[in-house]
Amino acid sequence: MDQLDLVSTNERTIINFSKWGIDGIAVIGHYKYFQVHPQLPRHNHSNMMEVVFCAKGEQVYEVNEQVYSIKGGDIFITMPDELHSTAGYPEDKGELYWILIDLANDKILSWQQKEAIALKQSLLNIPNRHFTGSPSMKKNLETIISFSKFESLNLLQQIKVKHIVEGILLELLELGFKETSTINNVSLNRIKEFIELNIKSNFTIAQLAAHVYLSESRFKAWFKEQTGIPPLEFVLRRKIHYAKEMLLKGEKSVSDIAYELEFSSSQYFAKVFKKFTDQNPREIRKQID
Numbered sequence: 058m059d060q061l062d063l064v065s066t067n068e069r070t071i072i073n074f075s076k077w078g079i080d081g082i083a084v085i086g087h088y089k090y091f092q093v094h095p096q097l098p099r100h101n102h103s104n105m106m107e108v109v110f111c112a113k114g115e116q117v118y119e120v121n122e123q124v125y126s127i128k129g130g131d132i133f134i135t136m137p138d139e140l141h142s143t144a145g146y147p148e149d150k151g152e153l154y155w156i157l158i159d160l161a162n163d164k165i166l167s168w169q170q171k172e173a174i175a176l177k178q179s180l181l182n183i184p185n186r187h188f189t190g191s192p193s194m195k196k197n198l199e200t201i202i203s204f205s206k207f208e209s210l211n212l213l214q215q216i217k218v219k220h221i222v223e224g225i226l227l228e229l230l231e232l233g234f235k236e237t238s239t240i241n242n243v244s245l246n247r248i249k250e251f252i253e254l255n256i257k258s259n260f261t262i263a264q265l266a267a268h269v270y271l272s273e274s275r276f277k278a279w280f281k282e283q284t285g286i287p288p289l290e291f292v293l294r295r296k297i298h299y300a301k302e303m304l305l306k307g308e309k310s311v312s313d314i315a316y317e318l319e320f321s322s323s324q325y326f327a328k329v330f331k332k333f334t335d336q337n338p339r340e341i342r343k344q345i346d
Contacts, residue, residue: 061102061157062086070205077210081165081173082222083157087202090114093147093335099140104161106180107135108229110190110198114151115285115294119144125187129285132190132232134183147335151285154198156225166219176226183233190232197225244269245283252292256299259319260292297333300326304341311338 061084063073069088083105099119109118113129120141127133129151135141137160158165158180165173200221204210210218251268252260265288266276280288296318303314315326330338 065205070202072201072205076208077215077218079166079215079219079222081159081162083159084155085157085198085201085222086155087153087198088148089152090148090150092150093333095335096145096147097143099142101138101140102135102157104137104159106137106158106160107141108156108158109133109135110154110156110194111285112152112154112195112198113285114149114153116149116151116153117144117146118142120186127187128283130190131285132188132194132229134186134233136181147333149333154195154202158226166223167216168223179230180226183230185233185235188232188235191228194225194228194232197221197228201225245280248280252295256295257317257319260289262288293329294333296320297330300330300338301334301341304338305344307342311342314338 061073063071063084065071068090069086071084071086073084074082109116109127109132111127111129111131111133115126115128118125118127118133118135118141120135120139124144125133160177160180163170163173165176168176201218204214204218207214248265248269251265262273262277265280266273269276271279277288280291284291286294300314300318303309303317304311309317311327312323315323318326320326320329327338330336334341
């Protein structure tokens with residue numbers, strides 16, 4: 058198992074629950090990034106289940122060689138000992154919480170051993186890895202992070218923290234076992250497919266909205282609600298993803314790819330590429346030279 062990252066910075070907060078003497082939870086963390094950060098390398102957590110709640114933005118994960126894209130409002134689960142990473146993508150700008158649940162511990166929070174065993178078994182049997190969260194989960198996680206300023210907790214604070222985390226875990230089970238919670242939006246899939254098939258084109262909000270029969274204002278609100286990011290930013294992200302694939306093939310120059318994707322200039326293309334990948338296009342090209 059990789060050593061747990063317990064280092065907080067001005068952009069992220071990590072709470073080491075062992076310092077509070079609370080059983081069953083290893084860490085709860087939170088970051089709010091205003092720019093991309095280096096990719097998360099492949100790693101695993103022995104006997105620990107990781108639960109990620111994306112509050113805002115978009116993030117790519119890879120588990121067992123399968124790639125997932127999560128957006129604001131989504132929950133993503135990694136089971137104990139599963140190798141996972143961000144699939145070569147950077148940690149994206151946005152806001153995200155994560156919980157590491159120690160399933161090797163005989164005790165969890167205030168539950169008795171019999172209750173803790175039942176909880177752990179239920180967590181391991183959640184059928185969905187990727188599903189929609191809830192506003193109350195974000196609110197509860199925010200409250201937990203607000204306690205990070207305390208090196209130790211008094212008895213009343215311990216009771217409150219345990220109660221809130223218990224609520225998070227019970228809600229996680231409720232959401233994870235809902236068949237309807239698995240992300241499956243026909244209109245969203247339709248618009249994503251349209252963008253992929255026409256990725257070399259530039260789009261207006263009017264064109265995209267018409268494709269799913271919505272007004273421009275309703276489309277912008279709906280799309281951001283579904284994906285966590287504005288529609289034209291989504292298009293830019295997909296263009297950059299396509300550009301990165303082309304650069305790695307080594308068949309076209311940076312300028313040719315920028316022109317093909319209808320960027321106004323290769324300089325603007327490089328600026329956008331850097332924004333979403335934390336790399337310069339020519340750095341990608343050097344990887345295959």
